[in-house]
Amino acid sequence: MPVLASARYGKDNVRVYKVQKDEKTGVQSVTEMTVCCLLEGEIETSYTAADNSVVVATDSIKNTIYIKAKEHPVNPPELYAAHLGRHFISTYSHITTAHIKLVVHRWTRMTVDGAPHPHSFYRDSEEKRLVEATVSRSSGIALRSGIVGLSVLKSTGSAFHGFVRDEYTTLPEVWDRILSTDIDCSWTWKTFGGVEAVEKGVERFDQAYEKARAILMRTFANDYSASVQNTMYKMAEEILDVVPEVDRVSLSLPNKHYWEIDLSWHKGLKNTGKDAEVFAPQTNPNGLIKCEVARDERTVAIR
Ligand code: AZA
16 A cells, blocks of 8 residues: 655745845845745645645745744845744744745845945856755754855866776876866754854854855865865865865766867867867767765764
């Protein structure tokens, strides 16, 4: 007989915008995010026996997302996620876990005539800030924060050689290549006991975000890269080093290839090796290199 092995449900793609107005200065700040909120608990009968008495309608979940954004700060997003998740487990006795995912979109303040504009913003990239919170009755609040889609390129300072060469290999070894990727990086916090623990020292979340973002860019730029694998490991090591409350760092980097174009067939044009200037950026296929770096053996074990 089939059994319901796992179940969660809720509202996805809830778009929320919140403005914060400083009445004294007239300066406004804005946050836009996309929210997913899925609930778990004693909800089996809604699937197996058409019992809707255990269902908090997804429309009510959407309403709650708006109401909690009004009642609580939405910054840092980790705190808002914790408040939202706690609402569900404290309000509905049969809901045991709330899974919250927030994707925060960039609205960067405009500089107009050399001065920060009080209420105008622009989208400076498609990079997003990410927060995932698992708020559960039994094991507190698990938070994962991250950066998604930080697109970077370096025109030199990257090599790739010494890899396996056999009858399947055509890729030449290179000591100088273009390196480009869209960085997805997340860091997993040591578990918090409750919202109060998240709230205490709440500056840690923005600080970690800023530090991680700076490390990703600095390491990408400064490392003479032997491979994507090695450069990403250095990124993770340094994030673990500067954010002690983080147990694990995960990275996922596509290797966006830029192939040389041999143009010698046209009037002997030199465009390979040290003469390469015009390249063909590739859309696919792309390499995809992933890793998770844990602080120590103990944090590997708790996965
Ligand atoms: N890592 C790289 O940095 N570059 C590559 C790889 C790899 O595993 N494979 N092809 N090119």
